[in-house]
Amino acid sequence: MSEPVLELSGISKRFGAVQALSEVDLRVHPGEVVALLGDNGAGKSTLVKVIAGVNPADTGEIRWEGRPVGIGKPSDAQNLGIATIYQDLALCDNLDIVANLFIGNERTTAGILDELEMERRAQELLDSLSVRIPSLRVPVASLSGGQRQIIAIARSLLGDPKVVMLDEPTAALGVAQTAQVLDLIERLRDKGLGVILISHNMADVRAVADRAAVLRLGRNAGDFHVEDTSYEEIVAAITGAADNPVARRAGRVAVSGSEEA
Amino acid sequence: MSEPVLELSGISKRFGAVQALSEVDLRVHPGEVVALLGDNGAGKSTLVKVIAGVNPADTGEIRWEGRPVGIGKPSDAQNLGIATIYQDLALCDNLDIVANLFIGNERTTAGILDELEMERRAQELLDSLSVRIPSLRVPVASLSGGQRQIIAIARSLLGDPKVVMLDEPTAALGVAQTAQVLDLIERLRDKGLGVILISHNMADVRAVADRAAVLRLGRNAGDFHVEDTSYEEIVAAITGAADNPVARRAGRVAVSGSEEA
Amino acid sequence: MAQQTPVANTAEGTRDPRLVVDTASPSGLLSGAVRRIRGGELGSLPVILGLIVIGVVFQSLNANFLTPQNLSNLAVQMVAVGLMSSGVIMVLLLGEIDLSVGSVAGVSGVVLAVCAVRYGLPEIVAIIAAVLTGLVIGTLHGTVFAKVGVPAFVVTLAGLIGWQGAQIYLLGSNGTINIGYDGAIAYLTQTYFVPVVGWAIGIAAVGLYFGSTFLGERRRIAAGLPAKSTAEVVVRTVLLAIPVFGAIAVFNQYKGVPLAFLIFVGFVVAFDLMLRKTRYGRMVFAVGGSAEAARRAGINVDLIRISVFALASALSAVGGILMVSRGFAVSQSSGGGDELMMAIAAAVIGGTSLFGGRGNAYSALLGGLVLYAIASGLFLLQMDSSVRFMITAAVLLIAVVLDSLSRRSRKTHARG
Amino acid sequence: MAQQTPVANTAEGTRDPRLVVDTASPSGLLSGAVRRIRGGELGSLPVILGLIVIGVVFQSLNANFLTPQNLSNLAVQMVAVGLMSSGVIMVLLLGEIDLSVGSVAGVSGVVLAVCAVRYGLPEIVAIIAAVLTGLVIGTLHGTVFAKVGVPAFVVTLAGLIGWQGAQIYLLGSNGTINIGYDGAIAYLTQTYFVPVVGWAIGIAAVGLYFGSTFLGERRRIAAGLPAKSTAEVVVRTVLLAIPVFGAIAVFNQYKGVPLAFLIFVGFVVAFDLMLRKTRYGRMVFAVGGSAEAARRAGINVDLIRISVFALASALSAVGGILMVSRGFAVSQSSGGGDELMMAIAAAVIGGTSLFGGRGNAYSALLGGLVLYAIASGLFLLQMDSSVRFMITAAVLLIAVVLDSLSRRSRKTHARG
Amino acid sequence: TTTGGEAAEGGDASVEEGFDIGLLLPESKTARYEKFDRPYFEEAVAELCEKCEVSYQNADQDTSKQQSQAEAMLTEGIDVMVLDAVDAEAAASVVQQAKSQGVPVVAYDRLAQGGVDYYVSFDNQTVGRTQGTALIEALEAEGTAGEGEIVMINGSPTDPNAADFKAGAHEVLDGQVEIGAEYDTADWSPDKAQQQMEQAITSIGADDITGVYSANDGMAAGIIAALKSAGVEDLPPVTGQDAELAGIQRIISGDQYMTVYKAIRPEAEVAAAMAVAAATGEEYEGGGEHMLTEVEDADGNTVPAVLLEPVAVTEDNVEDTVISDGFYSIEEICTDAYADTELCEQADGGDEDEDK
Numbered sequence A, B: 001m002s003e004p005v006l007e008l009s010g011i012s013k014r015f016g017a018v019q020a021l022s023e024v025d026l027r028v029h030p031g032e033v034v035a036l037l038g039d040n041g042a043g044k045s046t047l048v049k050v051i052a053g054v055n056p057a058d059t060g061e062i063r064w065e066g067r068p069v070g071i072g073k074p075s076d077a078q079n080l081g082i083a084t085i086y087q088d089l090a091l092c093d094n095l096d097i098v099a100n101l102f103i104g105n106e107r108t109t110a111g112i113l114d115e116l117e118m119e120r121r122a123q124e125l126l127d128s129l130s131v132r133i134p135s136l137r138v139p140v141a142s143l144s145g146g147q148r149q150i151i152a153i154a155r156s157l158l159g160d161p162k163v164v165m166l167d168e169p170t171a172a173l174g175v176a177q178t179a180q181v182l183d184l185i186e187r188l189r190d191k192g193l194g195v196i197l198i199s200h201n202m203a204d205v206r207a208v209a210d211r212a213a214v215l216r217l218g219r220n221a222g223d224f225h226v227e228d229t230s231y232e233e234i235v236a237a238i239t240g241a242a243d244n245p246v247a248r249r250a251g252r253v254a255v256s257g258s259e260e261a
Numbered sequence C, D: 001m002a003q004q005t006p007v008a009n010t011a012e013g014t015r016d017p018r019l020v021v022d023t024a025s026p027s028g029l030l031s032g033a034v035r036r037i038r039g040g041e042l043g044s045l046p047v048i049l050g051l052i053v054i055g056v057v058f059q060s061l062n063a064n065f066l067t068p069q070n071l072s073n074l075a076v077q078m079v080a081v082g083l084m085s086s087g088v089i090m091v092l093l094l095g096e097i098d099l100s101v102g103s104v105a106g107v108s109g110v111v112l113a114v115c116a117v118r119y120g121l122p123e124i125v126a127i128i129a130a131v132l133t134g135l136v137i138g139t140l141h142g143t144v145f146a147k148v149g150v151p152a153f154v155v156t157l158a159g160l161i162g163w164q165g166a167q168i169y170l171l172g173s174n175g176t177i178n179i180g181y182d183g184a185i186a187y188l189t190q191t192y193f194v195p196v197v198g199w200a201i202g203i204a205a206v207g208l209y210f211g212s213t214f215l216g217e218r219r220r221i222a223a224g225l226p227a228k229s230t231a232e233v234v235v236r237t238v239l240l241a242i243p244v245f246g247a248i249a250v251f252n253q254y255k256g257v258p259l260a261f262l263i264f265v266g267f268v269v270a271f272d273l274m275l276r277k278t279r280y281g282r283m284v285f286a287v288g289g290s291a292e293a294a295r296r297a298g299i300n301v302d303l304i305r306i307s308v309f310a311l312a313s314a315l316s317a318v319g320g321i322l323m324v325s326r327g328f329a330v331s332q333s334s335g336g337g338d339e340l341m342m343a344i345a346a347a348v349i350g351g352t353s354l355f356g357g358r359g360n361a362y363s364a365l366l367g368g369l370v371l372y373a374i375a376s377g378l379f380l381l382q383m384d385s386s387v388r389f390m391i392t393a394a395v396l397l398i399a400v401v402l403d404s405l406s407r408r409s410r411k412t413h414a415r416g
Numbered sequence E: 001t002t003t004g005g006e007a008a009e010g011g012d013a014s015v016e017e018g019f020d021i022g023l024l025l026p027e028s029k030t031a032r033y034e035k036f037d038r039p040y041f042e043e044a045v046a047e048l049c050e051k052c053e054v055s056y057q058n059a060d061q062d063t064s065k066q067q068s069q070a071e072a073m074l075t076e077g078i079d080v081m082v083l084d085a086v087d088a089e090a091a092a093s094v095v096q097q098a099k100s101q102g103v104p105v106v107a108y109d110r111l112a113q114g115g116v117d118y119y120v121s122f123d124n125q126t127v128g129r130t131q132g133t134a135l136i137e138a139l140e141a142e143g144t145a146g147e148g149e150i151v152m153i154n155g156s157p158t159d160p161n162a163a164d165f166k167a168g169a170h171e172v173l174d175g176q177v178e179i180g181a182e183y184d185t186a187d188w189s190p191d192k193a194q195q196q197m198e199q200a201i202t203s204i205g206a207d208d209i210t211g212v213y214s215a216n217d218g219m220a221a222g223i224i225a226a227l228k229s230a231g232v233e234d235l236p237p238v239t240g241q242d243a244e245l246a247g248i249q250r251i252i253s254g255d256q257y258m259t260v261y262k263a264i265r266p267e268a269e270v271a272a273a274m275a276v277a278a279a280t281g282e283e284y285e286g287g288g289e290h291m292l293t294e295v296e297d298a299d300g301n302t303v304p305a306v307l308l309e310p311v312a313v314t315e316d317n318v319e320d321t322v323i324s325d326g327f328y329s330i331e332e333i334c335t336d337a338y339a340d341t342e343l344c345e346q347a348d349g350g351d352e353d354e355d356k
């Protein structure tokens, strides 16, 4: 297999009294979709923020295309070519949709913002994600949860990243938009990008991910090839026990959409 | 069937230039789980907020146990017996978990907050939802997305409601926690409560909902008995067309967890 | 038993069917405006109404209130504080506060006078030195705030006290320095343009507005984006032309358009363009809306913060220069009066939020007009200062009540 | 090809294994404290360190700084502004601001003097009238803010101006009213307790603290909840006892514990308990943290807001009473000096956020001590005002830099 | 507690061993206090008592700050206090505190209540009367008496001295001239004074304003700026107070009519003598031209006092007052901008003569 585009080893991160990550390893190859799985509070978002430079790690090494790099602030990650969609969406509520899409990345002509160009590009992007937004000029504060999510996703596509990290991108999305985002992830993979996908939706994970890395209580708790692994195995790794609420519920409830895969 | 506990008719709501709801009807019977479905921005959360008194309707009627009521502010809804879990979680980031659970509902002895009692009750509740939180005394600002979600859910269980509305309650939850919440919804139904569940996860909806009401662009777009209706039919109602991204994706992708039901 | 409503098969274009659109006809424009007013999207309208109320009330109490002379005086009186207020607005947009504006104006004024009078440097050099003083001070404030993390309130409170000390110290024992009645500094507030120049400036401004708006909307239409109709552009131009030409006509009946006021308006317009049309302005709004989101988007938040504080203090310095120019003197108390309160109040009354991310450059102009019009009217009526204070308070409240009531109807918190 | 790490089978209790726990041993306590300091969770520590630095520096410059007489004076000097600051803290916790504290203190002081001196009412009646004045004013402010929606900044700015007008108006032409050196009002700041009473109060306070904490932790242990160890309770009690007994010892070397200071500390403790231990206090924090979340939880947000403004103005009135008591007089300028700035600055320096939802009642005490200690020290050093201003600014900055640096290391924005 | 009234028994300090004198001044925004009062006082003390130390505080126009400063001084252990009160009436508490510690108090410039031991001053009401009288003289000289209206710009409504100046001026002006507009000026702000003057011009009309009463020089600057900005060529007489350098400069250039010069050196000297006497338990008996009289404070206490005459300074007597007293030197006054005034040209000519 090719060299990993991104490789983390021994990443630890502590918040006050909470050791959120302990000696976590992870690697992503070009053209690979890695699902990062784990229970609530397992440390997934924390790991994403370490990579994105939002909350740099206390210790540990990050290698980018083989060479060690330091990621101390978000622009470091962006300059390497890492695009991130955060779980807490990181939009500016006071700005409108177009402005939010282009924050820190505005198009200008002769020093003046090229609103026309930005609005046109925004319209294209959102159309391609099949989302309906009454007007591109309302502050994002007034958008629905899913609309906000789509804005965040659209934003990451504006640059020309090599690795895209999506932290629960479809959590708030409708069925149509979810399908679009899954298509999108596949397109990104096919273009040779590395993708890190965090999701609690096993169906989505199984649909698009090549590999699944599991975190539990801030530590690595397994690394699976998705195709070879059963749903129950993954859930057991996430919850840390074969006897877990999911299994118990599956035992109780006869038929269920996503659990028989 | 018994008399509906909650019945809405002709609800309309406008935000500035956006007509978010037009003449929407909805009813919920005791012991019934109604799924409220719709695309992003369809108006689901707006409807929930109308019922909860957060953003009262412009026009339309609300009947509670048969008699017309006015819901002008959140405490009106609470007094009727409506508990709400909002999509935008409505937690106070500066307060700790225990304080958030009991906001507006604090336990006191002799005028003094009974922290002991509240902390014990909080611990019980969270244990029953099988969520792991390092300490109950950290500000919720530091919690993970799913942890915050669980706090919001736990809060609604503190009162003694007759109708519970959950706006995308499992969106941020891990597999184990999702299973717990689905169990919880079933327990609520079995206790004779009316439940309104908003979710984009069809598997969850099919697992627990009795009936599904679909909104599209702020209007009623169908009312289904879940058992009798196919996945494709519901998706078509949500997206407004049989030819939609979900169907297209299903056609392209051979195998998929939740889509073959 | 699926009780299904038929799936509508309308050809839905890019327009969302829920969006209520105003037609391009004049009546459509009007009904759109009425709807916006009802919905609380009033913009500057309430403040303008407040100004009209103030004008009518005072004029009915004293016939001199709306004389060209008084209005012309008013326009120059407000300039110094108005400029400080422009700086305050920048800082408020960041969600921070600057308590040092008055002291910075004072110390810069002293630097100006010391350079020009005590050391006899050319006045233009003195002016540059004064502005630089402001710039350096602001950079200092911004750095301590952004890099060390001391709350802006504390940094600028220290500035408020410390720069006042510096001002007294620099003035030395003599207390007041006269700058003389001639020379570049004095002329800043003593110069009035002959009528024709005033009209030329006004026509150029309105024409520029019309031209750029019209062409902009044309380009939007060409790009297939929703755009304002030509009718709307014309109406807006007329709505701009009325106050502009009105003011020029009034000024011309006295001494002409005052240079000082033109400087102020020029700064306001420049800041407005900077805030709305440049990357820098966009970044200021982004940091004010959510510093964390801005940081994650790769914006150098510290740099924005430092630059905004630097700009704010530089503007205060310009305000200080005009303050000295108007009074022909600088003293130990210059800038130490109610300048700070007035500057912040003007910003807030004009519609800039104290909580960051919301506001506009015109607040300084509108809010300053409200405050100085009240003061001017009350001075004309010559009341005991105790009564004057109470009435000022009452008028201040009344002037913003309309705005507040309209804002209340527009709930911004509801989301999701 | 599943490359799986074995699922650990540890018996995980209710404790999260990631939570770093401090052992109950003294060394565990110490290492926990060190860890918290490193992590930036310093609480009031930086301010206390700042105070110590101020004490050492000024004492080394002037041997009179730490004399019982000076410290005793200091304790009484800060009381009036300290009380105003307590009110400001309540308002800041809501995320709002109150600019009227000084004027409200002034007008209440005038009401006090007018009642007691001009109308010869019993002093206790005058005191009640003054407090009621504050209460009514605050209710008015709160109502205009909460119900009409005028920003608190504007409402209280109008208050700042208007109540000063009322103060001058009420005082009439006389300017100043002396209240005499005897009588209830004067005694408020002239009374000092004999040593034994001071000690008794101190012992009672520390004992109460120990008793309630100890029993509280016992109950927690009984309920199976994580609790502080007895060792920690003892250490905390000792840490409280040191300043309390130290202060009493110092006071007793001069005239004894000052009643005025006791009143202030009493208010601070009462407010602390109210904020931390009652539903009302919890609701104030909730509204300050997120008014929308509080509203959705069914809290009557308007009522909380009105009551907080009422309370704040009532506290300002109490501050005004003590201000009059200390000066034996009230004048047109009472409360119109730097009281407002000092009150807000004390709150902020003490660690209360300007942005709502974060802060504590002790800020008024600690912040007030910092400000008045700086002033007192600089008075002892006798400098020109200009130099004094500059040094005040510098010391102010230094006093909060430590706090700011520690806060910086604790990122509160990172979530999710 | 003791109440004010009886003089403190007097100190037992001695000039030989030296002692501490506390000097409390009210504010720093008027130039006089730190430029003149303090140094003159220190010089005078050094003259009378070589080993004495002067502690100095300035209250920045804040009553409670002054009280804290007095407390700090008493902590230091001063033997006598010289108090220029921010608020003479409210200063009773400071006097009270000093006396309860056996420290005698000399009221400086403003008669602090509470039973001080000595008082030296220019009477504030006399200052107002001097200003008023000068204004009327000027009107008569210009032949505009009885015509037009005058504008009165008084000091801060929260400064008790301002009320005294205002009362003194009204005593003279009322009935003699028509007062077209009158304002109290917050903070003695020159900027506010300017705005008020502009409004007065608007409502009265520049031509009808025959004179302006300005309570001090700072405000006179703003008033003159307003007149100049309104295009008034021939300025009406404007009064002032404090003999600020900038005020003197305006006077010699003809923009301002007069200022009230309070000869601070004798005031400081008398205060120093009183302080030394009080501290050493002796009785001050006046000296030279300084007659000891008695005044009564608001509480009815009789206070031995020296009252100095404020002097009206106009263009005509600048040389005989501020210059000959050494208050300002010619060089200080004659900066470039004022080089072509009569006074400076004369002086310049004189210099050149000497050079030759």
Ligand SMILES: Nc1ncnc2c1ncn2[C@@H]1O[C@H](COP(=O)(O)OP(=O)(O)OP(=O)(O)O)[C@@H](O)[C@H]1O
Pocket (backbone or CB within 6 Å): A015, A016, A018, A020, A038, A039, A040, A041, A042, A043, A044, A045, A046, A047, A087, B133, B134, B142, B143, B144, B145, B146, B147, B172, B174, D411, D412, D413, D414, D415, D416
């Ligand atoms: N800024 C912070 N301060 C303190 N603790 C934090 C902070 N950020 C995260 N944590 C803690 O670290 C742990 C991991 O959080 P993280 O957000 O990474 O979880 P997650 O795996 O993304 O969970 P979810 O699936 O619910 O989003 C949690 O216990 C959380 O409380």
Ligand SMILES: Nc1ncnc2c1ncn2[C@@H]1O[C@H](COP(=O)(O)OP(=O)(O)OP(=O)(O)O)[C@@H](O)[C@H]1O
Pocket (backbone or CB within 6 Å): A133, A134, A141, A142, A143, A144, A145, A146, A147, A172, A174, B015, B016, B018, B020, B038, B039, B040, B041, B042, B043, B044, B045, B046, B047, B087, C411, C412, C413, C414, C415, C416
């Ligand atoms: N406070 C508001 N101001 C203006 N527009 C609003 C406001 N709240 C909602 N809207 C608009 O109303 C429409 C419906 O929003 P709503 O939040 O109800 O959607 P939703 O069905 O909950 O979507 P999602 O599944 O994405 O959460 C959206 O177009 C949104 O932009």
Ligand SMILES: O[C@@H]1[C@@H](O)[C@H](O)OC[C@H]1O
Pocket (backbone or CB within 6 Å): E030, E155, E159, E161, E162, E188, E215, E216, E217, E241, E242
């Ligand atoms: O000398 C004046 C002084 O007495 C007054 O208090 O303040 C203003 C000064 O001009």
Ligand SMILES: [Mg+2]
Pocket (backbone or CB within 6 Å): A044, A045, A046, A087, A167, B144, B145, B146, D416
């Ligand atoms: Mg997460």
Ligand SMILES: [Mg+2]
Pocket (backbone or CB within 6 Å): A144, A145, A146, B044, B045, B046, B087, B167, C416
């Ligand atoms: Mg929603």
